[in-house]
Amino acid sequence: MEELYGYVRxxxxxxxxxxxxxxxxxxxxxxxxxxxxxxxxxxxxxxxxRRLVKKLRPGDVLVVKAIDRLGRSYTEIQExxxxxxxxxxxxxxxxxMPLLDTRSKERDLTGTFVADxxxxxxxxxxxxxxxxxxxxxxxxxxxxxxxxxxFGREKIPVPERFYPLxxxxxxxxxxxxxxxxxxxxxxxxxxxxxQNAEKRL
Numbered sequence: 591m592e593e594l595y596g597y598v599r600x601x602x603x604x605x606x607x608x609x610x611x612x613x614x615x616x617x618x619x620x621x622x623x624x625x626x627x628x629x630x631x632x633x634x635x636x637x638x639x640r641r642l643v644k645k646l647r648p649g650d651v652l653v654v655k656a657i658d659r660l661g662r663s664y665t666e667i668q669e670x671x672x673x674x675x676x677x678x679x680x681x682x683x684x685x686x687m688p689l690l691d692t693r694s695k696e697r698d699l700t701g702t703f704v705a706d707x708x709x710x711x712x713x714x715x716x717x718x719x720x721x722x723x724x725x726x727x728x729x730x731x732x733x734x735x736x737x738x739x740x741f742g743r744e745k746i747p748v749p750e751r752f753y754p755l756x757x758x759x760x761x762x763x764x765x766x767x768x769x770x771x772x773x774x775x776x777x778x779x780x781x782x783x784x785q786n787a788e789k790r791l
Contacts, residue, residue: 592649596624597642599631599659610655613685617653631662634670648679651693656686657712664713671709748783749773756784 596614600607607626614624627636634640646652652674654660661667674680675692682705684690689708755769759780770780 592651593645593647594619594623594651594653595642595646596653597639597660598624598626598655599636599639600626600628601630602628610659613655614653617683617685619653631658631660633663634661634666643674643678646674646678646680649681650678651681651683653683653685655684657684657690657709660684664716668709668713671706675706746775746779752780752783753787755780756787759784 594617596617596619598607598610598614600610605628607628611624611626615621625638625642627638629636642652657667661670671682674682681692682690683693687708690705692705752773755764755772758764759766759769766780767777770777773780
């Protein structure tokens with residue numbers, strides 16, 4: 591007997607998964623058959639997703655709220671789609687995109703064919719958009735640098751009080767944390783200033 595499974599993913603532990611869970615319940619996925627990862631969609635090496643794939647049997651249905659909840663890399667999404675539909679012989683339903691539904695009432699190839707075609711188009715559009723974003727970012731950074739914009743945090747000027755404190759630190763009269771606290775900086779900054787001072791000597 592075919593089973594209905596749901597997969598939910600949020601990128602960070604502080605993100606809310608409630609919308610996805612609600613969509614699963616409304617579709618009829620039982621609470622015990624919803625698998626959830628709180629991890630990046632960078633790849634498919636996620637514990638709950640891997641558990642879910644192992645459970646899938648021919649005829650089972652996997653439900654996701656949106657295609658990006660399955661993953662972020664469209665190349666990998668296509669590969670997983672192939673594994674799920676062609677190797678595992680399971681169906682996939684993407685709730686936010688009805689065309690991405692491999693189920694077919696007539697049990698012919700139409701549902702799978704249309705879904706595969708739509709996925710290919712989505713992957714192409716997503717890839718082009720990613721490349722455009724990268725190009726726009728690179729052009730923006732280059733233009734900003736040409737205008738003299740500096741990136742990264744500004745260097746904290748070394749205060750005069752640092753030098754006597756560094757000498758005290760070298761004589762083991764004060765700890766790095768204690769000296770840094772007195773200067774109002776992180777102890778790593780204090781040590782970095784000290785290393786630079788030593789190099790100049």
